[in-house]
Amino acid sequence: MSASAPRRVAHDVLQAVGESDAYANLLLPTAIARAQLSTADAALATELTYGTLRRRGTYDAVISIAADRPVQEIDAAVIDALRLGVHQLLSTRVASHAAVHESVELVRGAGRGATGFVNAVLRRISRDTPGDWMTRVEQSARSEDERLGLVYSHPVWIVRAFRRALAAEGRADELEALLTADNASPRVTMAALPGLAEVPDDARHTPYSPLGFRLGGGDPEGLVTGSGGRVRVQDEGSQLAALALTRAEPVRPGERWLDLCAGPGGKTAVLAAEALAGGALLEANEISPARAGLVRRAIAGVPLEVDVSEEDGRFRAADTPGLYDRILVDAPCTGLGALRRRPEARWRKSPSDVPSLTELQTELLSAAVLALRPGGIVAYITCSPHLAETSGVVAEVRRAFGSSLEEVDARAVVARVASTDPRLPAQADGSLRAQLWPHRHNTDAMSISLLRRV
Template sequence: MSTVAGARQVAYDTIRAVHESDAYANLLLPTSIGRAGLSTSDAALATELTYGTLRRQGTYDAVISIAADRGIPEIDPAVLDALRLGVHQLLSTRVASHAAVNESVELARSAGGRGAAGFSNAVLRRVSRDTPGDWMTRIAENARSDDEKLGLLFSHPVWIVRAFRRALAAEGRADELEALLTADNAAPRVTMVALPGLADVPEDSRATPFSPVGFRLGGGDPESVIRESDGRVRVQDEGSQLAALALTRALPVRPGERWLDLCAGPGGKTALLAAEALAHGAALEANEISPSRAGLVRRALEGVPLDVPVSEQDGRTRAAEAPGTYDRILVDAPCTGLGALRRRPEARWRKAPGDVPELTELQRELLHAAVVALKPGGVVAYVTCSPHLAETSGVVADVRREWGAALEELSARDVVTAISDADPGLSPQADGSGRAQLWPHRHNTDAMSITLLRRV
């Protein structure tokens, strides 16, 4: 097997695991690349093929359905993944058509035998006869509505397209919908953080535009930089950095403050909070209900010389057991993750509208419990990696109604703008709140929502 064929095999196996076993591509792919012993260039190819295929899956399924003249459910799943991988190479890469067809047919043969190979060969050769533009026109003509057309062309489920439109419209930016959908299908650049007071930004790197502790490497392997720093430099999206810093810098820190990271896994924001706590003489505690994720939190904290206890409880119980205790609490709430579709492309196919009500109920309960655990004058940062209005402004509005005058909102937009190295241009929300909403297409970050509430 050639090295290029090995890269395709790794991509195919990862895609199969995502669909067959609900694996996470960002966790499985690096391990698979290591086991296969791929070179740097072949590892890059495997990564592009995997993420590109998963991101554009909705579009490719529409193309395959037309080319095969049958519905997607009628195609064997293992063969379908080989077809998706082939169509991605044909329509979105510079891979030679004959190589894309032949290698994908061999993957289908391995998955389904001679009949699957013949079927795949016919489908892919039909796809290869027309240009990507021709196929986009064809699938657009088959759409039953404008929203479905956007969903097919930009490979997003229709319900997500509509949720994004409403969230953008809340800022008067509904006309940016296609730009947002396009950004979701682009590979994100690797952004890193140097824990303040513990690590310096490398000299050959470039500072990120907004976070004062973020940077992007000028070159080299991020993993080697992380190892050499003893964990004090790490990969972290700039939006996540700003979310943690919004809590620590919303108000001046008084020595002796007690902080809590209520939903801490996997620990990136916890490490940044710990560095900030160390610098200002505050104490930090963390909580994560999942034992495996709690282990990741402890690992993330290894580079910070601060004793941070990590409990493993339901966040609602953990906060309720400590009323009036904390000066600052981060509620990085479990959410749909619609703001991180660039980095977790399979998430768009795993979530459904029916997931939102259950999540928003949990989010409300976590935020309410966090307010109970605040001291008078204490601040909670309610953060979601989702712009969905039900998960952001809806949850906050419900909790504020419940607490009435006992809970006031600080302007997260003003706080984020004040700590940023450049003006992020955060837009006011239609509901009049101070919520800060970051966007992939405007800020090159995850679509992070940040709200700051102070207990009066």
């Protein structure tokens, strides 16, 4: 008897994520459609996939204890089946015998040794309560940071980066609340493009973005398709980041705007709608051809001609000095602010990624500043709260440009744009950056800085 279809789909996705650096949010819908899962089975496959990815660090600690060996010594196909089994045993209502049996079936093709090993480890885990296992996991930690990392399933370096970012606001005591929020499934948030779509009467407005709403239930795809893309799925923090640029000051007809790192196009769509309403011109750039295609699709519902180029943003901006009134730099980053929706990112990134990213971010922001007209504004956005990627990059660029560049109060702009004041605290370094948080605002941890060329 083979494993059930939802578990097979989840296992296949986990293997692809681990072995091929696939993205679960892109692969899972395709795998569900290919397997022709029912709505209930699709929901199970989704919960198993994302739940296992989010809690992988904790589950690996449990497996290491139960198997009496490091998870690195366990075959990749076997460890993914074990993780799925542990998730069902410790975090769902699936009956223990079913969780064990189905996990054993997932490795049936790997031979008798694999099935016996999975069966023995999961049966040992099933004999004790989740609380018992969490106590053992905590006792295995060698430091407080490692304990937090194991309990909340985050690499230690991310725990420390989050603590520093929260401490910069005087909120270090919120660390466990943030780690908890990262392991919760995010609600689907929608955006109605301004001037082109209305929030449905039966929807509930989100608290901060004037464009945002949440549906009472059901698949939003029908609404998105029926609107021609003028209603879209988009995190509320992403909406606010785009609006912070377009509404930092009144738009003058004829302004030229540039979205320098536009893929996949969510913020570009908001910029396009705002440019259309204000009589501005918009250009977009995305170095990846595949992501540039996503940008074109994202703005297809906006009746505004937008040229989408496919160049390195550093050179794209440098080739047009002093041309633009507003530029959005949604820079490539570690993505630590979106771990709720892309949980595999926490296991892919490492501290060694940060220096090369901050170098790229600094170069992109510097090129954007040179492309601004005097008086023009650049919005520097990262979906990461890491201080090196946020305050550090802005400080470096401000040092380089000296008195020709001033910081605009992004916190005040976001508070003015928002439907409800998000109460963004001051940063310890004196910067005027706005930082959103999953645990505090129920958004991605979006950082927003605004700089004006003078």
